[in-house]
Amino acid sequence: MIRKRTPRIRTNRKKTIRPKKRKPLINHPEPLVSIIIPALNEKATLPAVLREAGRVHPRSETIVVANGSTDGTPDVARRLGARVIWSPDPLGHDVGRRVGAEAAKGRALLFIDADMVIPAWQLRPFAEAVLEGGVDVALNGYSGPPNRREPHPVVVAKHVLNAWLARPDLRGASLTAIPHALSRKALQTIGSSVLDVPPLALAAAVLRGLEVRAVHTVQVGRLNPRRRRKGCRDLLTSLVLGDHLQAIHGLIREKGARGGYDDLGRLRDKVR
Amino acid sequence: MTILDDCAIRLGDNMNRKGLRRGRPESRAGGIRRKRTGHGRIPPLSQRAASDETGRPGWMETAARKAGFTAGSGHAASRGCGTTFREAFNDWFSAAAESRKGGGTVREITDCALAFREGYSAGSGIPPKEIPLPLQRSASAVVTASNEEKTLPLVLSELEKLPLQEIMVVLNGCTDGSLEAVFRHPRVLKLHFPERLGHDVGRAVGAKAVRGETILFVDGDLPVVAEELAPFLLAVDRGTDMALNDITPFLPPFPQQDEVTRSKTLLNLLLGRPDLQANSLTAVPHALSRKLIDAIGTPALAVPPKAQALAIARGFEVTAPSAVNVLRKNRIRAGNTGAGNAVAKLIVGDHIEALETVMQMKGIRLDTTRLSRSELAKARNAR
Numbered sequence: 001m002i003r004k005r006t007p008r009i010r011t012n013r014k015k016t017i018r019p020k021k022r023k024p025l026i027n028h029p030e031p032l033v034s035i036i037i038p039a040l041n042e043k044a045t046l047p048a049v050l051r052e053a054g055r056v057h058p059r060s061e062t063i064v065v066a067n068g069s070t071d072g073t074p075d076v077a078r079r080l081g082a083r084v085i086w087s088p089d090p091l092g093h094d095v096g097r098r099v100g101a102e103a104a105k106g107r108a109l110l111f112i113d114a115d116m117v118i119p120a121w122q123l124r125p126f127a128e129a130v131l132e133g134g135v136d137v138a139l140n141g142y143s144g145p146p147n148r149r150e151p152h153p154v155v156v157a158k159h160v161l162n163a164w165l166a167r168p169d170l171r172g173a174s175l176t177a178i179p180h181a182l183s184r185k186a187l188q189t190i191g192s193s194v195l196d197v198p199p200l201a202l203a204a205a206v207l208r209g210l211e212v213r214a215v216h217t218v219q220v221g222r223l224n225p226r227r228r229r230k231g232c233r234d235l236l237t238s239l240v241l242g243d244h245l246q247a248i249h250g251l252i253r254e255k256g257a258r259g260g261y262d263d264l265g266r267l268r269d270k271v272r
Numbered sequence: 273m274t275i276l277d278d279c280a281i282r283l284g285d286n287m288n289r290k291g292l293r294r295g296r297p298e299s300r301a302g303g304i305r306r307k308r309t310g311h312g313r314i315p316p317l318s319q320r321a322a323s324d325e326t327g328r329p330g331w332m333e334t335a336a337r338k339a340g341f342t343a344g345s346g347h348a349a350s351r352g353c354g355t356t357f358r359e360a361f362n363d364w365f366s367a368a369a370e371s372r373k374g375g376g377t378v379r380e381i382t383d384c385a386l387a388f389r390e391g392y393s394a395g396s397g398i399p400p401k402e403i404p405l406p407l408q409r410s411a412s413a414v415v416t417a418s419n420e421e422k423t424l425p426l427v428l429s430e431l432e433k434l435p436l437q438e439i440m441v442v443l444n445g446c447t448d449g450s451l452e453a454v455f456r457h458p459r460v461l462k463l464h465f466p467e468r469l470g471h472d473v474g475r476a477v478g479a480k481a482v483r484g485e486t487i488l489f490v491d492g493d494l495p496v497v498a499e500e501l502a503p504f505l506l507a508v509d510r511g512t513d514m515a516l517n518d519i520t521p522f523l524p525p526f527p528q529q530d531e532v533t534r535s536k537t538l539l540n541l542l543l544g545r546p547d548l549q550a551n552s553l554t555a556v557p558h559a560l561s562r563k564l565i566d567a568i569g570t571p572a573l574a575v576p577p578k579a580q581a582l583a584i585a586r587g588f589e590v591t592a593p594s595a596v597n598v599l600r601k602n603r604i605r606a607g608n609t610g611a612g613n614a615v616a617k618l619i620v621g622d623h624i625e626a627l628e629t630v631m632q633m634k635g636i637r638l639d640t641t642r643l644s645r646s647e648l649a650k651a652r653n654a655r
Contacts, residue, residue, distance in 0.1 A: 040653050066636045068649065069540025090653060092645030149334050150549075151526040152540045165368035166618060187363040196645070232652045233643055236418060239648055242640030248627055257628045263575075264614060266470030271477050 025081030031061040034106030038065040038096025039114035048117040054130040055120035067102045081133040098195035110181045125216035126181035136186040136210035141174030141217035165206045173214040175202040199247035333387040339364040340388035344395025348373035361404030399597045410437040412484030416474030417492025421449035426495035433498035442474040476573035488548040503594035504559035513564040517550040525602040535623045543584045553580040577626035
């Protein structure tokens with residue numbers, strides 16, 4: 001009689017931990033797409049973000065601008081194969097993006113955040129619009145949380161800036177939101193330093209006649225981590241509103257005190 | 273007067289006023305008020321000075337109606353030889369305000385004035401045309417009109433119900449019977465320009481010409497009943513420098529708003545007055561104080577958002593005391609309909625000009641944070 005062998009659980013054996021097979025990023029020597037990721041203490045999400053970045057385009061480079069990190073973010077980025085630009089002081093998202101843009105070699109510059117994992121298929125449209133679609137500034141079509149009776153101040157500012165730039169079709173799309181992509185031509189036309197103030201960069205791009213388009217919508221509102229303290233959120237709102245003021249000032253500098261809008265023949269000299 | 277009579281008047285009055293205030297979102301206002309009193313509890317009469325959302329009169333209104341009735345009966349008995357209607361109201365109001373320590377909100381005072389007039393009308397049998405308002409300073413009205421012969425008489429007859437020192441009509445570019453319409457109102461002053469002055473310039477010209485301490489601005493093409501104009505006069509008379517029309521209740525939600533409305537909202541936001549929402553000097557009716565006009569200068573009034581921005585930036589008191597639905601009544605003309613129309617572009621340009629002016633005063637970033645991006649990044653990362 002054949003005895004059935006009962007499977008025995010061998011508790012004394014050492015567990016084998018298989019290291020996850022992760023292909024390191026390959027930075028192409030002559031990239032078409034540069035993916036720029038500012039990171040400040042984002043060790044937790046960075047591996048997933050880099051994994052998705054690596055799937056965007058076969059000829060790409062990934063630049064992590066590790067600024068002010070104290071949690072080993074630059075080491076993680078380096079180990080995973082990204083080009084790392086390191087800064088001891090925090091730069092903020094916008095300056096981080098500018099620093100990355102200055103180091104980038106690709107024809108299309110794709111900007112994402114290190115704290116938000118966006119799948120590669122959601123990122124490709126931005127790179128493709130620049131590489132193949134003739135777009136200079138490819139924006140995320142996300143216009144802020146919809147159908148709120150009282151919208152967030154920043155949402156109002158984005159909509160109004162686009163309307164004042166005679167681009168109401170862009171609705172609330174903005175360079176303040178990621179993902180977005182710039183062409184090398186856009187970078188050369190508006191200059192990299194203006195990227196420090198994203199709404200000003202958008203205004204400059206529209207005013208210089210670059211091809212600005214909302215190419216794809218990624219619902220970043222839902223992906224945005226809800227962990228920021230209220231006081232900081234208010235400060236950020238204030239900063240972004242100030243940025244929009246600078247953009248409006250750019251419009252004024254370019255087109256005059258009324259931003260190029262006439263006043264339908266007001267006889268102003270009749271009142272003194 | 274029996275209680276029944278009183279109710280009948282009240283009811284009639286209510287229906288009448290509802291008819292005039294078409295489109296006033298009672299439910300929204302009601303929702304806000306109900307919250308304040310808590311759990312749907314209706315406060316006792318003694319706590320409600322003016323009528324609440326149910327249309328029931330507050331104690332002060334009831335008192336005003338009674339006082340009006342007494343004054344009206346006295347007037348009938350003395351065959352019109354006693355004190356005038358306006359004097360009677362002012363006497364009663366100053367006494368009532370003293371006992372209450374302050375007169376309440378402009379809305380409450382207006383309601384009291386209307387209740388007094390109602391009572392007076394019932395007591396004397398002669399309905400007074402005038403609305404008595406306890407104004408401490410002189411008040412003028414400025415009406416701008418170009419080719420408004422149909423609506424101008426209505427506008428003027430409503431203004432004549434208010435205790436105004438002068439009514440100034442600025443006629444410009446009129447080719448119809450507007451001028452004749454003004455001649456039929458002997459009290460009304462006029463300025464006449466053969467050419468069109470352009471948007472908002474007429475108001476600035478009128479502001480320069482009148483002498484009142486409080487100046488009410490209305491359009492010749494937009495008749496607004498005197499009851500709805502009163503709160504603006506009262507607000508400025510009691511210390512506000514700029515009393516704007518509160519158009520918030522009549523606006524669609526943000527996604528359906530046009531660029532003009534959004535521009536107005538943004539201007540207030542950037543000037544640090546998010547509470548003003550889309551309320552703007554571009555909309556009529558509104559009232560200004562002489563003090564404000566002297567400070568910012570009449571030319572600024574030709575570009576309303578600029579005047580508003582200057583007023584806020586210089587620390588004047590800007591409020592929106594009352595809501596008149598002008599969006600529905602606005603005359604539709606060629607050039608003011610559709611997105612991106614000529615008037616919309618004009619108003620957009622006005623807002624940019626307004627910001628340009630305050631940027632010269634306060635710097636490009638106005639009063640937004642001076643914190644650097646680096647410092648902000650540090651603050652945000654410190655969890």
